[in-house]
Amino acid sequence: MLRLELTGISKQYPAVRANDQVHLQVAPGQIHAVLGENGAGKSTLMKIIYGAVRPDAGSMRWNGQPVQIANPQQARALGIAMVFQHFSLFDTLTAAENVWLGLDKGLRLPDVTERIRSVSKDYGLDVDPLRPVHTLSVGERQRVEIVRSLLTKPQLLILDEPTSVLTPQAVEKLFVTLRQLSAEGCSILYISHKLDEIRALCHHCTVLRGGKVTGEVDPTLETNASLSKLMIGSAPPELAHRPANPGAVSLAVRGLHLPKINPFGTTLADVALDVRAGEIVGIAGVSGNGQQELMAALSGEDPRAPAGSVQLFGQDIAALSPRHRRALGLHFVPEERLGRGAVPAMSLADNTLLTRTAAVAPSGWIDTGAVRAQATRVISAYKVNAGGPGAPAKSLSGGNLQKFIVGREIDAAPKLLIVSQPTWGVDVGAAAQIRGALLKLRDAGCAVLVVSEELEELFEISDRLQVIAAGRLSPSVPVAQATVAMVGEWMSGLWPVRGAAPAADANPLQGVAHAAA
Numbered sequence: 079m080l081r082l083e084l085t086g087i088s089k090q091y092p093a094v095r096a097n098d099q100v101h102l103q104v105a106p107g108q109i110h111a112v113l114g115e116n117g118a119g120k121s122t123l124m125k126i127i128y129g130a131v132r133p134d135a136g137s138m139r140w141n142g143q144p145v146q147i148a149n150p151q152q153a154r155a156l157g158i159a160m161v162f163q164h165f166s167l168f169d170t171l172t173a174a175e176n177v178w179l180g181l182d183k184g185l186r187l188p189d190v191t192e193r194i195r196s197v198s199k200d201y202g203l204d205v206d207p208l209r210p211v212h213t214l215s216v217g218e219r220q221r222v223e224i225v226r227s228l229l230t231k232p233q234l235l236i237l238d239e240p241t242s243v244l245t246p247q248a249v250e251k252l253f254v255t256l257r258q259l260s261a262e263g264c265s266i267l268y269i270s271h272k273l274d275e276i277r278a279l280c281h282h283c284t285v286l287r288g289g290k291v292t293g294e295v296d297p298t299l300e301t302n303a304s305l306s307k308l309m310i311g312s313a314p315p316e317l318a319h320r321p322a323n324p325g326a327v328s329l330a331v332r333g334l335h336l337p338k339i340n341p342f343g344t345t346l347a348d349v350a351l352d353v354r355a356g357e358i359v360g361i362a363g364v365s366g367n368g369q370q371e372l373m374a375a376l377s378g379e380d381p382r383a384p385a386g387s388v389q390l391f392g393q394d395i396a397a398l399s400p401r402h403r404r405a406l407g408l409h410f411v412p413e414e415r416l417g418r419g420a421v422p423a424m425s426l427a428d429n430t431l432l433t434r435t436a437a438v439a440p441s442g443w444i445d446t447g448a449v450r451a452q453a454t455r456v457i458s459a460y461k462v463n464a465g466g467p468g469a470p471a472k473s474l475s476g477g478n479l480q481k482f483i484v485g486r487e488i489d490a491a492p493k494l495l496i497v498s499q500p501t502w503g504v505d506v507g508a509a510a511q512i513r514g515a516l517l518k519l520r521d522a523g524c525a526v527l528v529v530s531e532e533l534e535e536l537f538e539i540s541d542r543l544q545v546i547a548a549g550r551l552s553p554s555v556p557v558a559q560a561t562v563a564m565v566g567e568w569m570s571g572l573w574p575v576r577g578a579a580p581a582a583d584a585n586p587l588q589g590v591a592h593a594a595a
Contacts, residue, residue, distance in 0.1 A: 217365020
């Protein structure tokens with residue numbers, strides 16, 4: 079008997095047909111991948127299964143019985159749990175209170191808190207149940223979502239991009255957990271753009287393109303190239319990463335010390351960082367080690383930096399606002415797409431005005447035609463699947479919104495671009511496009527700083543690497559002299575004082591495949 083069976087599921091939105099006659103079967107204990115490029119309809123299909131979206135047509139059977147799931151509460155009662163790509167947490171509540179909301183109301187909050195600590199320890203998912211969600215990084219929020227789902231002991235666990243902000247070590251631990259759940263009979267629907275993960279973890283794979291099922295395969299018998307071809311019609315383009323030709327220092331950080339703003343934050347301690355024109359510097363690290371605080375200090379959101387500690391092209395910008403920093407050529411892509419990178423209810427055209435003011439006259443009048451033209455140019459250049467410049471940001475899939483936000487900032491021709499998690503939740507084709515655009519920007523003389531928890535990404539596009547741990551930055555090391563093992567060790571704060579690097583002939587990608595397996 080099948081755990082879940084979907085027949086002829088269809089869903090039409092005003093600008094797009096998200097699902098078109100989708101058939102899907104999931105067996106008990108099966109880890110089943112759903113693969114597709116951004117906007118292929120994966121998330122919509124998962125939300126239909128979870129009761130968050132109502133289908134226009136089609137039927138569903140659960141453990142052999144026909145069901146109509148009207149809402150997530152009914153789904154949870156059946157034994158279906160879901161971890162969303164865009165998190166469904168209340169910022170003003172603690173992690174424990176958020177988890178408690180989705181559990182049996184007969185449980186006491188102190189009991190839930192202890193269960194969170196126990197599950198977190200068992201599965202290697204570091205979660206402090208007493209921390210308010212608004213103090214958590216994206217990676218830490220991801221852990222809260224996963225722990226919340228595990229506490230329900232589901233029969234079907236839906237994971238939408240669960241490892242997009244997890245380190246390789248955390249991914250390996252999560253895979254152990256998922257294999258254990260599978261062995262216990264729990265079915266898992268696994269959405270990911272990381273083809274290595276799908277091949278290493280999943281028993282079966284259904285491929286969606288344009289809302290339709292275009293193939294079903296055993297991923298263990300496929301290659302990354304063949305899966306990519308099924309998903310986007312071709313293999314992702316090869317990146318042309320030529321040696322950098324660094325110029326003058328664009329961004330110089332010296333002696334940056336910032337006490338944490340809240341009890342759950344991270345204090346930045348004596349941070350030193352240089353980014354030169356014509357190079358990409360990557361910063362690796364486990365989520366919650368000061369990345370948010372560093373980005374706030376560099377972007378201007380946190381103006382408390384000591385005078386002279388942050389300089390842009392030789393000018394002290396420590397006390398300048400984000401608007402003034404943009405005027406000097408610094409553009410920034412935050413890790414949170416909705417709410418920080420874009421206003422959900424505003425159109426894509428209006429969202430360009432968040433960081434682009436060329437279409438605003440000194441009198442304050444907005445040239446709406448120019449604004450729409452800017453948005454249209456970005457949509458076209460970055461192949462954003464959207465209903466035009468008037469489409470609200472919240473109507474886009476996560477990957478398509480990411481392409482728009484990154485494209486919006488690159489289109490501004492920045493002199494310094496700071497990007498946090500550039501390809502979070504983005505399919506392989508779009509990830510290659512974004513990484514290629516960053517390299518092209520570098521080759522044009524722009525200084526680029528990338529903060530990412532995707533080590534393979536950092537090795538692919540960076541010229542130099544640093545690691546952040548407990549609010550401190552490691553020495554800089556050329557990528558050619560770095561290894562995944564070394565970076566993993568540095569993530570614990572164990573780097574040499576003088577920044578000694580490994581032999582130049584070390585393999586920089588050694589351990590990536592093992593970490594993802």
